Amino acid sequence: MAGVSPTDLQKALSGAEYPADTEQLKKVARDNRAPREITERIDHLGKKKFQNPAEVSKAVFENE
Secondary structure (H helix, E strand, O other), X not given: OOOOOHHHHHHHOOOOOOOEEHHHHHHHHHHOOOOHHHHXXXXXXOOOXXXXXXXXXXXXXXXX
């Protein structure tokens, strides 16, 4: 899934309150009209809880 940068991810998650689980993050991303590719990446993280934006970025981009 090329084309998504950490900056894109953080823009999509702007306004998220942490700690947050993947369902909360997907809702924030949808509310921010994030591209489907970003919501799909968040969805693939499974049922996790994240303490801050850095944890989300690490999980999303760790396999690149």
